[in-house]
Amino acid sequence: xxxxxxxxxxxxxxxxxxxxxxxxxxxxxxxxxxxxxxxxxxxxxxxxxxxxxxxxxxxxxxxxxxxxxxxxxxxxxxxxxxxxxxxxxxxxxxxxxxxxxxxxxxxxxxxxxxxxxxxxxxxxxxxxxxxxxxxxxxxxxxxxxxxxxxxxxxxxxxxxxxxxxxxxxxxxxxxxxxxxxxxxxxxxxxxxxxxxxxxxxxxxxxxxxxxxxxxxxxxxxxxxxxxxxxxxxxxxxxxxxxxxxxxxxxxxxxxxxxxxxxxxxxxxxxxxxxxxxxxxxxxxxxxxxxxxxxxxxxxxxxxxxxxxxxxxxxxxxxxxxxxxxxxxxxxxxxxxxxxxxxxxxxxxxxxxxxxxxxxxxxxxxxxxxxxxxxxxxxxxxxxxxxxxxxxxxxxxxxxxxxxxxxxxxxxxxxxxxxxxxxxxxxxxxxxxxxxxxxxxxxxxxxxxxxxxxxxxxxxxxxxxxxxxxxxx
Amino acid sequence: xxxxxxxxxxxxxxxxxxxxxxxxxxxxxxxxxxxxxxxxxxxxxxxxxxxxxxxxxxxxxxxxxxxxxxxxxxxxxxxxxxxxxxxxxxxxxxxxxxxxxxxxxxxxxxxxxxxxxxxxxxxxxxxxxxxxxxxxxxxxxxxxxxxxxxxxxxxxxxxxxxxxxxxxxxxxxxxxxxxxxxxxxxxxxxxxxxxxxxxxxxxxxxxxxxxxxxxxxxxxxxxxxxxxxxxxxxxxxxxxxxxxxxxxxxxxxxxxxxxxxxxxxxxxxxxxxxxxxxxxxxxxxxxxxxxxxxxxxxxxxxxxxxxxxxxxxxxxxxxxxxxxxxxxxxxxxxxxxxxxxxxxxxxxxxxxxxxxxxxxxxxxxxxxxxxxxxxx
Numbered sequence: 010x011x012x013x014x015x016x017x018x019x020x021x022x023x024x025x026x027x028x029x030x031x032x033x034x035x036x037x038x039x040x041x042x043x044x045x046x047x048x049x050x051x052x053x054x055x056x057x058x059x060x061x062x063x064x065x066x067x068x069x070x071x072x073x074x075x076x077x078x079x080x081x082x083x084x085x086x087x088x089x090x091x092x093x094x095x096x097x098x099x100x101x102x103x104x105x106x107x108x109x110x111x112x113x114x115x116x117x118x119x120x121x122x123x124x125x126x127x128x129x130x131x132x133x134x135x136x137x138x139x140x141x142x143x144x145x146x147x148x149x150x151x152x153x154x155x156x157x158x159x160x161x162x163x164x165x166x167x168x169x170x171x172x173x174x175x176x177x178x179x180x181x182x183x184x185x186x187x188x189x190x191x192x193x194x195x196x197x198x199x200x201x202x203x204x205x206x207x208x209x210x211x212x213x214x215x216x217x218x219x220x221x222x223x224x225x226x227x228x229x230x231x232x233x234x235x236x237x238x239x240x241x242x243x244x245x246x247x248x249x250x251x252x253x254x255x256x257x258x259x260x261x262x263x264x265x266x267x268x269x270x271x272x273x274x275x276x277x278x279x280x281x282x283x284x285x286x287x288x289x290x291x292x293x294x295x296x297x298x299x300x301x302x303x304x305x306x307x308x309x310x311x312x313x314x315x316x317x318x319x320x321x322x323x324x325x326x327x328x329x330x331x332x333x334x335x336x337x338x339x340x341x342x343x344x345x346x347x348x349x350x351x352x353x354x355x356x357x358x359x360x361x362x363x364x365x366x367x368x369x370x371x372x373x374x375x376x377x378x379x380x381x382x383x384x385x386x387x388x389x390x391x392x393x394x395x396x397x398x399x400x401x402x403x404x405x406x407x408x409x410x411x412x413x414x415x416x417x418x419x420x421x422x423x424x425x426x427x428x429x430x431x432x433x434x435x436x437x438x439x440x441x442x443x444x445x446x447x448x449x450x451x452x453x454x455x456x457x458x459x460x461x462x463x464x465x466x467x468x469x470x471x472x473x474x475x476x477x478x479x480x481x
Numbered sequence: 482x483x484x485x486x487x488x489x490x491x492x493x494x495x496x497x498x499x500x501x502x503x504x505x506x507x508x509x510x511x512x513x514x515x516x517x518x519x520x521x522x523x524x525x526x527x528x529x530x531x532x533x534x535x536x537x538x539x540x541x542x543x544x545x546x547x548x549x550x551x552x553x554x555x556x557x558x559x560x561x562x563x564x565x566x567x568x569x570x571x572x573x574x575x576x577x578x579x580x581x582x583x584x585x586x587x588x589x590x591x592x593x594x595x596x597x598x599x600x601x602x603x604x605x606x607x608x609x610x611x612x613x614x615x616x617x618x619x620x621x622x623x624x625x626x627x628x629x630x631x632x633x634x635x636x637x638x639x640x641x642x643x644x645x646x647x648x649x650x651x652x653x654x655x656x657x658x659x660x661x662x663x664x665x666x667x668x669x670x671x672x673x674x675x676x677x678x679x680x681x682x683x684x685x686x687x688x689x690x691x692x693x694x695x696x697x698x699x700x701x702x703x704x705x706x707x708x709x710x711x712x713x714x715x716x717x718x719x720x721x722x723x724x725x726x727x728x729x730x731x732x733x734x735x736x737x738x739x740x741x742x743x744x745x746x747x748x749x750x751x752x753x754x755x756x757x758x759x760x761x762x763x764x765x766x767x768x769x770x771x772x773x774x775x776x777x778x779x780x781x782x783x784x785x786x787x788x789x790x791x792x793x794x795x796x797x798x799x800x801x802x803x804x805x806x807x808x809x810x811x812x813x814x815x816x817x818x819x820x821x822x823x824x825x826x827x828x829x830x831x832x833x834x835x836x837x838x839x840x841x842x843x844x845x846x847x848x849x850x851x852x853x854x855x856x857x
Contacts (some may be wrong), residue, residue: 061555070511131514148514148515149512150512152548156702162584275508
């Protein structure tokens with residue numbers, strides 16, 4: 010094992026590292042730990058400082074894992090077939106079936122592998138979300154997982170270089186002999202594992218797929234995912250995978266910060282009110298399905314509205330039906346007053362609410378089931394949980410598209426090797442995590458599968474790099 | 482602005498910051514597995530002054546949620562739950578304190594404890610010298626009643642007994658004020674049993690409310706159960722010393738036997754074991770507190786924490802010293818110092834860190850009731 014760490018961390022560019030890992034998120038740490046455990050000298054390069062390390066892993070909470078029987082952290086069973094069906098349903102078949110199967114099979118080992126490296130999970134059957142069967146929840150969330158994995162990696166002698174931005178991969182003919190940092194330093198390595206995330210924080214790049222609408226997107230995760238490493242890979246002939254405009258985007262509170270708002274900025278109230286666009290018009294069925302199954306389409310829906318803004322409007326009954334939000338809703342005693350505060354046309358808002366109320370069926374709604382209490386005669390209809398917005402005070406949430414991550418990345422094979430334009434694997438470049446998640450997720454999303462892909466391919470990349478170096 | 486208004490301002494500020502942070506936490510909830518604070522938060526949508534006081538006193542200040550927080554500084558949300566709740570907690574103790582005009586003693590608490598110790602020592606030594614012939618102070622006294630050669634039992638025990646009446650009254654009124662302000666409700670015997678168990682096991686000081694926690698952060702984000710273990714030593718050591726005093730009282734009044742008792746008699750064994758546990762426990766707690774992540778330590782309250790820890794340490798250490806020298810000419814001095822520190826301990830009790838035991842238990846009891854009602 011590599012030991013003379015302090016020396017080389019002050020001069021990391023003077024050392025020929027066995028493995029360079031770009032990015033200290035979940036995928037990068039799984040790769041670094043696996044390679045270090047096999048005896049490689051490993052340096053992790055992280056663009057953020059220690060406090061904000063780990064990219065979007067900071068904001069995650071769980072991973073989705075196959076299991077045949079109950080475990081200490083997962084209830085019941087979640088078979089390969091069911092997992093696979095779920096994945097096919099959300100991606101509509103846009104996936105690399107080999108890599109998808111590999112991900113699902115390997116997901117079964119993750120909780121015990123991570124647990125053995127210090128990651129703690131919430132016990133099964135606890136918590137607010139009813140995902141205890143399919144998803145294992147990190148105790149304290151993604152940042153706690155990062156702390157545990159970083160500490161474990163440090164114990165193995167893995168070096169960490171914080172506040173170091175990789176600007177280019179020095180590549181020739183599919184071989185990468187190292188990377189260049191923003192400060193001009195050049196690092197040399199035998200193997201390079203790229204786990205640098207997507208490009209969702211790069212609004213210019215997003216605009217290539219989304220047009221100018223992208224300027225109004227809020228970025229839910231790290232501001233550092235600007236896609237510099239992905240761009241460098243593509244420029245040097247790596248084969249892209251996934252569509253430029255495919256991403257995970259939800260409707261979040263428009264008052265959230267431009268970057269890093271994370272989970273807390275989400276709004277769960279859509280099914281219990283109506284959503285108007287800038288012109289005070291409804292544009293989609295708010296009650297189409299349970300929110301956990303629909304929230305991920307609302308980012309796109311709002312993105313398609315003028316100025317990429319929308320407003321959820323509820324009354325005092327509806328506002329208590331969902332989890333509290335990080336920003337206090339805007340509150341007024343009259344619809345017109347609320348509209349004015351939201352900068353909507355008061356008369357048009359009144360008309361939209363009146364039309365909706367008149368189309369609601371009599372009788373109470375039942376939010377625990379798809380209750381079929383739908384409107385009649387509206388366009389679009391609201392098909393479930395349609396209750397009049399009648400009891401003041403009234404509440405409004407401004408909504409914007411909040412982009413979580415992008416899907417376009419680099420194509421890889423089962424050994425996490427990056428494929429070049431001619432279809433051959435790179436001699437020494439690997440990818441794991443969001444930068445290659447598009448291989449498995451062509452579109453759609455399954456909660457927690459991003460972390461699963463990252464951990465599975467991180468481990469594969471670390472093991473394959475070590476194997477090629479005849480370690481382990 | 483006078484002190485009272487400053488205190489009110491501090492209360493209002495600590496409440497508002499707690500409410501701000503709890504609104505963020507309640508929309509995130511990633512920390513719900515850590516301790517009782519987060520499930521209790523999830524049972525609320527809005528946080529009034531009573532709610533923030535309740536949650537603050539439920540917090541054991543382990544710091545796990547700070548290290549795990551995606552919104553901790555330098556994030557612009559600047560969430561620091563342990564620090565914020567510590568400020569709120571300290572402010573709440575001032576709000577509930579009785580007699581109210583003395584609540585200012587919670588501020589500059591290190592100085593207050595130092596002064597109380599001086600007063601206690603002066604009282605013990607002064608009384609002793611006033612009541613006995615000076616040569617007796619340095620004399621060797623053996624056998625039953627040896628201590629009472631230096632100070633009559635009625636005086637020695639009467640002073641803390643008198644202070645105790647005041648202390649107990651203060652605790653009862655504080656508890657009632659807290660209970661009302663937080664809107665707490667009695668949850669029945671099952672809830673009492675839950676609260677007692679949580680107190681006995683310190684399950685919330687383990688970084689994991691499943692009860693088999695991997696520990697809370699010490700010097701860094703690494704989990705450690707050291708604070709729980711040192712607290713156990715302190716808590717159970719204190720209880721043993723309390724038992725020692727109680728059995729001593731029984732020996733005195735029921736069996737009609739006067740102290741000092743033999744090394745292997747119950748009051749001495751209990752006191753010795755308890756005293757050693759207290760010394761080790763308090764020293765350990767002090768060390769752990771010093772090692773805490775600076776961002777989490779309640780800097781403005783450290784004086785109070787350290788003062789109480791050291792006072793407890795010296796109560797037990799001087800007791801052990803007395804035991805060691807009681808058959809020598811230093812017995813008088815050792816007894817005077819021990820009594821002085823004990824008097825000081827009783828004097829400052831309602832305005833020291835000790836009150837955390839009262840409000841923490843009240844919070845655990847209220848929480849257990851709430852949790853049981855919401856599970857039904």
